[in-house]
Amino acid sequence: MTRIMIITGGTLGDWALDEIREDDILVGSDRGALYLIQHGFQPHISMGDFDSVTSEELSLIRASSQAFIDCDPIYKDLTDTEMAFNWALEQRPSQILLVGALGTRFDHSLANVHLLRKGMAQGVPCAIMDANNLIMVxxxxxxxxxxxxxxxxxxxxxxxxxxxxxxxxxxxxxxxxxxxxxxxxxxxxxxxxxxxxxxxxxxxxxxxxxx
Missing domain, CATH: 2.60.120.320 (Thiamin pyrophosphokinase, thiamin-binding domain)
Known part of the structure; x- marks a missing residue:
C-alpha cells in the first residue's frame, strides 16, 4: 500500500503541492479538497462537513472527486481531519502525511498532533508537515x-x-x-x-x- 496524503483546511501553500507524489492517495478534508482541485489535482476521496466552502464550491468538490462523503456540521463528534485520518488508517497504508493540519486555530492544530499517537498505536507511520516543520511521534x-x-x-x-x-x-x-x-x-x-x-x-x- 502506498502513502496516503491528507490535505486539510489549515495553512497551505506551494510547498504542499511540491510534496505530492505521483502514487499518493490524495484525501481532501473539507476545504483541503477545494485546494487540491483548484491546483489541478483530483482527490481520491473528499470528506467532511464542508462548512467552510460555498454551495458552488461544494458542487465543484463533489463533481471533481473520485469519491465523496459529507456529514452534518452540527451533529458530528469528530473534526473533519480526524474523519479523514480514521478513513486513512482503515486503508492500512505504508504512511500517512497530514498537510494543512496546522494553522491559526491552536485547538485544531493540537488535536491534529494528537492524531499522530493514534496512528503510531496502530503501527502506521504518520507525520504532519507545513512550510517550516515536520512533526512525528x-x-x-x-x-x-x-x-x-x-x-x-x-x-x-x-x-x-x-x-x-x-x-x-x-x-x-x-x-x-x-x-x-x-x-x-x-x-x-x-x-x-x-x-x-x-x-x-x-x-x-x-x-x-x-x-
Whole structure:
C-alpha cells in the first residue's frame, strides 16, 4: 500500500503541492479538497462537513472527486481531519502525511498532533508537515534525517519520557528523562545527515523545523 496524503483546511501553500507524489492517495478534508482541485489535482476521496466552502464550491468538490462523503456540521463528534485520518488508517497504508493540519486555530492544530499517537498505536507511520516543520511521534529508538531542517526539538507527549539518549546531536543527552513542562529538548541540531534518538519508555514528539 502506498502513502496516503491528507490535505486539510489549515495553512497551505506551494510547498504542499511540491510534496505530492505521483502514487499518493490524495484525501481532501473539507476545504483541503477545494485546494487540491483548484491546483489541478483530483482527490481520491473528499470528506467532511464542508462548512467552510460555498454551495458552488461544494458542487465543484463533489463533481471533481473520485469519491465523496459529507456529514452534518452540527451533529458530528469528530473534526473533519480526524474523519479523514480514521478513513486513512482503515486503508492500512505504508504512511500517512497530514498537510494543512496546522494553522491559526491552536485547538485544531493540537488535536491534529494528537492524531499522530493514534496512528503510531496502530503501527502506521504518520507525520504532519507545513512550510517550516515536520512533526512525528515516537515510542522507540528512531533514526532521523536532517534534510532541509536546521533544528530538531524533543517534547514529551506522555507525562514523562525516560531513557533518552541522543547520537549525532550537538547537545547530547544520556539516559535523560523529559517531563511535561520541560524545555530541555528544544532546538537541538544534527551534526551529520542522520542522528539516532534512543528512549526506553514514553511518547516523544520529534519536531524538525526551519525558520
Amino acid at each position: 515516537i515510542d522507540q529508538s528512531t533514526h532521523v534525517r536532517r534534510g532541509p531542517y536546521t533544528h530538531i526539538s524533543l517534547l514529551p507527549l506522555s507525562l514523562e519520557v525516560k531513557g533518552i539518549t541522543l547520537h549525532g546531536f550537538q547537545y547530547p543527552l544520556h539516559q535523560a528523562t523529559l517531563e511535561i513542562g520541560m524545555s530541555l529538548g528544544i532546538s537541538n541540531i544534527l551534526l551529520e545527515s542522520e542522528g539516532l534518538i534512543e528512549l526506553s519508555s514514553g511518547l516523544l514528539l520529534v519536531i524538525q523545523s526551519k525558520d
